[in-house]
Amino acid sequence: MADTPLASLSLTHVHYDPNDPISYFCAWLALVPQGLCVVYATLIWSTREIEILLMFGGQMACEALNFALKRLLKEERPKQMHGKGYGMPSSHAQFVSFFSLSLTLFLLFRHVPKKPTPSHTPLSLVARVLLSGLALANAGLVAWSRTYLSYHTQKQVLVGCAAGAVTAVAWFLVTAGVRQVGLLSWAMDLPITRLFRMRDLVVEEDLCQAGWEKWESKRALSSPKSNGKKKR
Structure with missing residues (x-):
């Protein structure tokens, strides 16, 4: 074992210039896709929303496409970078492009917020546009x-962004068709779907709306005013 050369786990191993603060910041940006995967897994498990699961399925399909394109095009990374694997197209650019555009399409075209209630105020169109802009800006930064960091050429990054955007639009149309023809409703009644308690409410309401209304009702019942009325 002492004579065996050690390998580096390249999943989170990022080269950067320690004397350059911008390079250090870019090294953290390289971890955004991994962070988003954690967000996907957390939201799917905690909310059981089928829309988030569908989006994650599209994200994985986008990754599979990137894997295939890299091995088909076989274009090397810039010479000054010592990273392994092919560089065309950029997987980071493709990942964040798919995510940001998919989120934008959902917020602006699929999400149908309910009317305001005493316990819930849905996101306005302005807020949804701002969130979409923030997601797209983050994708641009990554x-x-x-x-x-010299991991990719400009062309490799642009092709990655284009591949992610095309995949996001295509996946959005496919999932819209699945909803339109009733396949999603059929899938929601399958035993495996019901076993994991999957639901389809995020297209109509805020993720925290149902829990918040339940909490407000509980608070109202346990408040001093409510107890006073019960005693009378």
Whole structure:
């Protein structure tokens, strides 16, 4: 074992210039896809929303497409980068492009917030546009960081962004069709879907709306005013 050379786990191993604060910041941006995978898993498990599961399925399909394209095109990374694997297209750029555009399409075209109630105020159109802009700006930063760190050329990043965007639009249309023809309703009644208690409410309401209304009702019942009325 002492003579065996050690290998580096490249999943989170990022090269950067320690004397350059921007390079250090870009190294953290390289971890955004891994962070988003944690967000996907957490939301799927905690909310059981089928819409989030569908989006994650599209994200994995996008990753599979990137895997295939890299091995089909076989374009090397920039010479100054010592990273392994092919560089065309950028997987980071493709990942964040799919995520940000998918979120934007959902917020602006599929999400139908309910009317305001005393315990819940849905996101306004302005808020949804701002959130979409923030997601797209974050994707732009991550994509730019790949060229700054010399992991990819500008062309590799642009192709990655284009591949992610095309996949996001295509997946959005496919899932819209699945809803339209009733396949999703059929799938929601399957024993395996009901076993995991999957639901389809996020297209109509805020993720925390149902829990918040339940909490407000409980507070109202346990408040001093409510107890006073019961005693009378």
